[in-house]
Amino acid sequence: MELQGGGGPELDLAEDLTLAADDRREHLVVVGNGMAGCRAVEELLARDGARYRVTIFGAEPHVNYNRIMLSPVLAGEKAFDDIIINDRAWYADNGIDLIVDDPVMAIDRAAKIVTSKAGRVVGYDRLLIATGSDPFIIPVPGKDLPGxxxxxxxxxxxxxxxxxxxxxxxxxxxxxxxxxxxxxxxxxxxxxxxxxxxxxxxxxxxxxxxxxxxxxxxxxxxxxxxxxxxxxxxxxxxxxxxxxxxxxxxxxxxxxxxxxxxxxxxGIRPSVALAREAGLDVGRGIKVDDHMVTSDPHVLAVGECVEHDGNVYGLVAPLWDMCRSLADGLTDRHSGYRGSVTSTKLKVAGLDVFSAGDFSGGDGCEDIVLRDAARGVYKRVVVKEGRIIGAVLYGDTGDGGWYFDLLKREEDVSDIRDFLIFGQSYASGGGQADPKAAVAALSDDAEICGCNGVSKGQVVASIQGGACTLDALRAGCKASASCGSCTGLVETLLAITLGDEYSGERATRTMCKCTSFGHDDVRREIVAQGMKSIPEVMHRLHWSTPDGCASCRPALNYYLLCSWPGEYQDDQRSRFVNERLHANIQKDGTYSVVPRMWGGLTNPRELRAIADVVEKYDAPMVKVTGGQRLDIFGIKKEDLPAVWADLNAAGMVSGHAYGKSLRTVKTCVGSEWCRFGTQDSTGLGVKAERMSWGSWMPHKFKIAVSGCPRNCAEATIKDFGIVCVDSGYELHVGGNGGIHVRVTDLLCKVATEREALDYCGAFIQLYREEARYLERTAPWIDRVGVDYVKQRVVEDQVGREALLRRFLYSQSFSQDDPWAERVAGAHAELHQHIAEVRPMEIA
Amino acid sequence: MIGNWLDIGPVDQITPGNARTLPVMGGEEIAIFRTLGGEFHALVNKCPHKHGPLSQGIVHGGVVTCPLHNWNISLKTGEALGEDKGCVPVIPLKVDAGRIFLLRSAVMGQMAA
The missing domain is CATH 3.50.50.60 (FAD/NAD(P)-binding domain)
Incomplete structure (x- = not known):
């Protein structure tokens, strides 16, 4: 049954009487269809949906909407439909009689009936007054003029x-x-x-x-x-x-x-006229006890219209507290309202403002103030006897919740006083902020959604109860359903609570299903927080799996290796098999072995050693690779160390044909032999390879040097290509001959071999530091733009030199032949069987 | 009882997060895993997909990722996880007094196969 304003009162009364006759439950009549009245009913229904028959009177012709959100409607950011809290279906589904556009005009407490403006007379067992507040009109001439x-x-x-x-x-x-x-x-x-x-x-x-x-x-x-x-x-x-x-x-x-x-x-004033005329005890507001009961035990009141313990409130958060206590009382749980400490976090005209507690200062109060004029940030925390008693934030309100939490809990902040003003992440020792840690550290009763009074504990309970998306949470516990300023917090709670089940609603792709962070976030945090091991990263960034997966382990291993050269202990278990066994696994489980041939050059001794290995280990095939070297196929993992020992003996080292690292430097013969050659492309290629071999990278990396623009070394489809010309060297980047062929972008032209090598080193380091794991230079440059690379490597001379320095420093730790280490006995267990089972032993 | 179990040797031959191989003459090679959490598991060393050597895969949680095509195989059940379908035989394993034992009949069963 829906009762609209304009319907004849006689008809409505008849229906009410019929209902009343059918329904023996206690009748709760709510005066006020606003945020407090409806929230009180919601809380009541959540506790006991069947105990009361409910009728709600509203003065406005609308269902319950979010009054706080009138500003966005005025600003054109939202439509009225967007700010509805309870739609008509909610009233119908819960069997609530809604009477809109018809304010209650009188209460007869002796007869226990209310009379509305349209003449409806409705009896009650319990009456809830939730009339809210009235705007205060200053008594000046002209206050009643239209407009x-x-x-x-x-x-x-x-x-x-x-x-x-x-x-x-x-x-x-x-x-x-x-x-x-x-x-x-x-x-x-x-x-x-x-x-x-x-x-x-x-x-x-x-x-x-x-x-x-x-x-x-x-x-x-x-x-x-x-x-x-x-x-x-x-x-x-x-x-x-x-x-x-x-x-x-x-x-x-x-x-x-x-x-x-x-x-x-x-300003506003509690709306108390109705209550006063009914003879209820009224001060500034309608006086209520801890269970929101007025001076008449059958009449309750809640919201902005009440006065509790001498206080009246004009914010929503206390209102939610009151509604909980009220519903507890109506269902015989009697928790009792103890008053609210309020905070205000708002956006005024798009500007972030936060305040809480007492910031008037005075005896014994200390002010801690931070001003950042350039960012338009002002923060002030008022401390008294080691405890926060007030805070004012302007421009950056991210830590408002934390301060408020400390304030409410009256926590002793003496130990962190020096860092207090820099916010939670800093004071907690996190250095640069890890937003998830900050949220994870909030206590369960910390307020997440100020508009709807939802605490962290309630959001988490809602998520655990099955609300696994932002929309589901907005529909359920109503967190983030109003002004939306807490959306980031709520999403973080989803990520923390659900772990890998929460795919996230943000645009950034996560690194893998073990984390809600993207590659760039993880790298930034590794450096910012000084994290130096995989378990530490997983712990501090809230990995949802105990030890990651085959996607994130190699990526983290690389990021750590790149961030802390010489310091980070490489984790073999996080390496793909090829990088662990320093050879390329083939489809039959055997391996292929490619020794390095610097710049594609070789000699009889090397060729003889390769020939000997092929015969000695019965390798079924030897092939010349596209990168100008020789690939020996069909080697068993147990034989690898012996093969390497033989190749090492002839002066050869690992070619890293298996690694996310420098592969080959392909060259043509250049000016030494070629009649068209302009520069010594072979010699430059060897130098480039000597400089960059052994470095670990986000993905494989190929270099080529062509001695003239005929480009026989195919330098324009390599990650770094050098094309020699009469006047110097053209440097090209971002080429790829793979599934998607991509021709290089011209980085710049340099005059000397030294410069060509320096730019090469700087470019590699930029790629190492900024590309995501398994991102070749081609998609990386497509993503960041070649102009960005030019700016970093070409235009910024100081930056380029720093990049090169970092590359060479890192190289000082990585140019040890991994084959030689294995030959010397390192990680022998990786190559040997644990045991063997022969038929005789089984029998 | 001991006769039913094959003694493979002390547990410290396999460090956490790694695997070792056990060739069975006339049968299928077996891969013995030790997870980062410290559990031991044994599977036939052949991915159900294209027979990649699972012993060479990355071990994470109770799962190994095949080095050939990244299939994820449960170390407990031998079953392929996610969208992939297939199963590799599990060899019953127990750790007793710091040594690894495999069920002899299961090892031999690999010979028959």
Whole structure:
């Protein structure tokens, strides 16, 4: 049954009576269809869905919507449908009678009935008053003129939108907002976005003086003025004037501001008229006990209209606390409301502002302040007797939740006092922020979603209860369902709680299913946090698997190796078999062996040794590779060390034909022999190979040097290609002859061999440091752009020299022949069987 | 009882995260794994896909990734994980007094196969 405003009262009453006759449950009547009233019913239903028959009266013609979100509707960022909290289906599904557009006008406590404006008379067993608050209208002449409105409900938003629309005819129209608090500034921001010229009149010297201190208020004022608003502080309104409708505002100092719209947003007052007339005990608000019961045990009250323990609240977070206690009381659990410590985290006109607790200062209070003028950041934490009692943040509110958490828990912060102002990640010793660690460290009752009063514990419980996506959480526990400023936090909780089951909704691809971090994030954190082993990375970045997978282990091993040359202990178990056995596995499980032939040059001694190995180990095939060397096939893993020993004896070392590392340097014969050759391409190739062999890279890396533009060494499909010309050397990068053939980009031209080698080393190091694991230079350059590479390697001379230095330093640890180490007996177990089973032993 | 089990030798012959091979003359080679968590498992050293030597794969959790085409094989069940379908025989293994034992009949069964 749906009852709309305009339906005849007699008919409705008849239906009510029928229902009442059928339904013997206690009847709970809720006066107020707003955020508090509906939340109270939600909490009640969550505890016991069947205990009460529920009827809700609403004064507005709407279902319950999120009043906090009127600002985005005004600003055009959201539509009304987006801010609905409970749609009609919710009322229907839960058997709630909703009566909209019909305010309750009187309560008869003796008869236990309420009477509405339309004449409905409804009896109750329990009555819940959730009338919220009324905007405070300053008593100045002209306050009742058409065009003077408040900013409280959808009707006001519609009036503002109409004024903005009408103002478009004469260049936008003028609006005056009286009140420089949160509500007023939100109204001013929305009207500015809607094209109106806005003046904010604020009585106090500082904007939002109840939430912000003078410094933050000043920053806010400056920022808003930068957006075209006129902010008048210390301005007292004398009168609103106009003939038949508003035309302007006159200040007590005589200033006159023309306006076609005046928004009165100086504050709110608990809406207590109904309760007072019913004879309930009323102070500033309707007086309630810890279970939200008024002076009449059958009448409860909740939300902005109540006064609890001398306090009235105008923020949503306390309201949620009250609703929980109320529902507990109605279902005989009696937890009791103990008052709320409030914090305010808001976006004012897109600017982040946070405040909590007491920041008025005074005896025994110490201020810790951080100002970063360039970033427009101001942070102030007020400490008293070793505990945080207040905080004001402007511009960067990321640590607001942490400060608030410490404040509420009254935690002793003496030990971290020196670092407190730099935020949680720093004070916790994390150095550069690991956002996940910060969230993981929050206590269970830390507030995640301020709009809907959802704590970390509730979000996690919801996720564990099956809400595995952002949308599911928004629909369920309502975290991140309103202003969305906590979306990042909620996503992080999803990632922490679900681990690899949470694929993430962000655009960045994760490294693998073991983590929600992308490659770039992991690399950055390895360096920032100084992590030096795979288990440490997995631990500190919350890996969801005990020891990773075949994708992330090799990647982490490489990133660590690249980040900490000479320091990091290579993890063989995280190497793909080819890099572990220093040979290429073939489809039959045997290996192929490629000794290095520098620049493609060889000699009789090397050729003889290769021939001997082929015969001695009965290798079924020898092949000349595309990289100008010889590949010996069909070697068993147990024979590898012996094969290498023979090749080492002839002076040959591993060709790394198996590695994510420098493969070959292909050359043509160049000026030494070729009639077209312009430079000594063979000699340069050998030098390049001597410089870069043995280095581990994100993927395989091939170099070629051609002695003239005829390019016989095919340098323009190599990762680094050098084409010699008469006047010097053209350096090319990012070529690939694989599945997707990619011709190189010209990096630059240099005059000398020395420069060609230096640029080569710098380029390799940039690739080593910035490409993702298993990303060849071609897709890497497609991703970052060749201009970026040019900027780093060519234009930035100091940077280039630093890159080269880092490369050569790293090379000083990597140019040991891995074959020789194995021949000497290292990792012998990798090559030997553990035992053998022969038929005689089995029998 | 001991007669049913084949003594392969002390556990410290295999370091965590690695595998060793056990050739069986006239039968299938067996791969013995020690996970990073310290568990021991034995499988026929042949991926169900294209017979890649599983002993050479990367071991992570209770899984080995075949070096040829990255199939993930459960060390406990021998079954291919994820989208891939296939199974490799598991050789029952026990660790007793610091030594690794394989079930003799299962090792011999590989000979019959």
């Amino acid at each position: 003077v409105i408040s900013f409280r409900d959808m009707k006001d938003v519609d009036a503002m939108l109409a004024a903005a629309e009408a103002g478009k005819a004469d260049g936008g129209g003028h609006a005056v907002v009286i009140g420089g608090g949160l509500l007023g500034l939100e109204a001013a921001h929305g009207l500015t976005l809607r094209g109106m010229k806005v003046t904010v009149i604020h009585l106090m010297p500082t904007l939002m003086e109840r939430q912000l201190d003078e410094a933050a208020g000043w920053l806010l004022k400056t920022a808003l003025e930068g957006r075209g608003q006129t902010i008048l502080t210390g301005a007292d309104t004398a009168e609103i004037y106009g003939e038949g409708k508003v035309e302007g505002v006159r200040l007590k100092d005589g200033r006159d501001i023309p306006a076609s719209l005046v928004v009165m947003a100086v």
